[in-house]
Amino acid sequence: MEEVLFFAGALGALGGAVGVVAMRNPFYSVLALIVHLFSLAVLFLLLSSAFLAAAQVVVYAGAVMVLYVFVVAYVGGDHESAWEPIPGQQLLAPLLGIALFVELAIAVLASSFLALGTEGPEVSPGFGDPAAIGYLLLEKFLIPFEAASILLLLAAVGAVVLAGHQRKSSPGEGPGVPSEQRFAREESNPSGDSSQPPHRRVASEEGPPGPSPASGSA
């Protein structure tokens, strides 16, 4: 039974990984990664780490993948060009990947870990359950736990700074200007008169407020 589950999980994980690399549409790559993460959760369960399997499904396949799906839907699907800037890239990269796999496998299997061929020692039924992990996290690894929380806070603030749009539009600042003008126009859209033609709205935004009928009505 364990062998069947292992090979099912391994096939799912490997197929998902190959799917992520091989799919042309990024949306399908995200879906393949979800398959990969669920299969990895099965493998984590086989390695008797129940809490990590649950966290894998909830955090990764739930939250992180939803974020990916949103971003892929936002930036659109097919951006990859057929143009190949480095000659032989599509041929050399799989060869390098195979070389990396062979190297890693030799490095691990030729190591002197005596327990590598076993299934590991017998463990108690509470091995890897939330209580044990939480105890370790709050007793022995308290400082990494706090550092991780600070890192999460920093990442959240950084994402807001990176992806949030600026309210103040300063003209003549390079490539950021068109998008800022676009957002400024979208913001002024509900407040302004909707019957205005769009070119007049842009003109009233950029130029000084003159005696035009657009600024008079607003």
Place this chain on the structure above:
Amino acid sequence: MSIEWYIVLSSLLFAVGATGILIRRSPVVILLCLELMLNAGNLALIAFSRMVGNQEGQVFALIVMVVAACEVVVGLGLIVAIFRRKLPLDVDELRELRG
């Protein structure tokens, strides 16, 4: 199943992720391949934790998950910022920082 199988599978997944990073040019897919490599590392950590028989490797894997989530958030924020500035979403064309 012996621990060897898990370790070999983990190195195979890592190699697939590295190949994806070398082949693909879309930043979103490169982030996905980074996820593959981090998850392969997680699998190796958990397999070694099972081999030794204590749970500290699982705590490491949990911290790796946190770091991966942070990396995803910042990377996707960068991608959204690149898209808003109407720059091409292609790592071979975004080469202004290249020496």
